[in-house]
Amino acid sequence: MLAQPPLWFILIAFVCAIGPLIFIHEFGHYLVGKSFGVGAETFSLGFGREIVGWTDRSGTRWKVGWLPLGGFVKFVGDENAASVPADEDSVPEELRSRSFHLKPVWQRFLIVLAGPMANFLLAIVIFAVFFATLGMPRTSNTVAAIQSGSAAHAAGIRPGDRILSIAGRSTPTSPAWPNAMSGRRTPTASPAKSRPLAESSRPRWCLAWPGESMAVSTRPSPTAISSPSSRTRMRSASVGASRP
Numbered sequence: 001m002l003a004q005p006p007l008w009f010i011l012i013a014f015v016c017a018i019g020p021l022i023f024i025h026e027f028g029h030y031l032v033g034k035s036f037g038v039g040a041e042t043f044s045l046g047f048g049r050e051i052v053g054w055t056d057r058s059g060t061r062w063k064v065g066w067l068p069l070g071g072f073v074k075f076v077g078d079e080n081a082a083s084v085p086a087d088e089d090s091v092p093e094e095l096r097s098r099s100f101h102l103k104p105v106w107q108r109f110l111i112v113l114a115g116p117m118a119n120f121l122l123a124i125v126i127f128a129v130f131f132a133t134l135g136m137p138r139t140s141n142t143v144a145a146i147q148s149g150s151a152a153h154a155a156g157i158r159p160g161d162r163i164l165s166i167a168g169r170s171t172p173t174s175p176a177w178p179n180a181m182s183g184r185r186t187p188t189a190s191p192a193k194s195r196p197l198a199e200s201s202r203p204r205w206c207l208a209w210p211g212e213s214m215a216v217s218t219r220p221s222p223t224a225i226s227s228p229s230s231r232t233r234m235r236s237a238s239v240g241a242s243r244p
Contacts, residue, residue, distance in 0.1 A: 024122045030073045033100065039060075044065055046066060047069060050065060077100045141162050143159050
């Protein structure tokens with residue numbers, strides 16, 4: 001078990017993880033707002049007292065607050081960081097054309113929507129980069145371990161074998177194994193009489209390992225199970241195996 005990291009490390013990791021997400025979110029608001037001619041007075045990462053900041057040529061104050069739990073963009077016409085609309089009379093005449101709250105509803109809607117959409121696009125880009133460089137995540141079809149005395153052990157399946165197909169169905173990943181086996185019907189029989197399973201109906205497992213491959217067939221040994229309706233059906237409760 002990994003040792004508990006110190007508190008300072010957790011805080012730094014938290015800031016490093018949430019900081020880019022906050023910036024991308026707020027930058028989405030800012031970018032779409034600027035495209036519609038809305039003036040931005042403040043772009044802040046974090047809340048509270050300013051730690052560091054600067055003012056760009058357009059008059060926007062870019063700053064970092066001491067509490068890294070979010071951020072905000074204060075547009076022209078906002079009374080505070082929560083975008084509460086200021087009194088229209090308090091907005092100078094020369095700035096009214098750049099006021100967020102005096103823009104058409106559809107423009108305000110897109111500006112508000114731009115923040116979460118920026119985060120969605122960021123997630124898509126991150127996953128695309130991982131898939132392009134590392135490939136799609138998938139579970140191997142290689143056998144990791146075999147239970148002693150099991151049907152797989154009796155059939156000669158060993159750790160390191162790759163199960164390529166079951167009953168003619170391709171199994172490129174281990175989650176495909178139960179799907180391939182569930183596609184086969186469970187034989188039924190009366191309690192008084194039953195017939196052995198035909199050789200052609202036995203599931204065939206195609207195995208592979210470096211330089212060799214092998215087909216293995218399994219032979220179900222049915223066990224009678226009583227149901228609540230007092231009817232008895234046959235089910236493959238244990239399995240024997242033989243090489244073809």
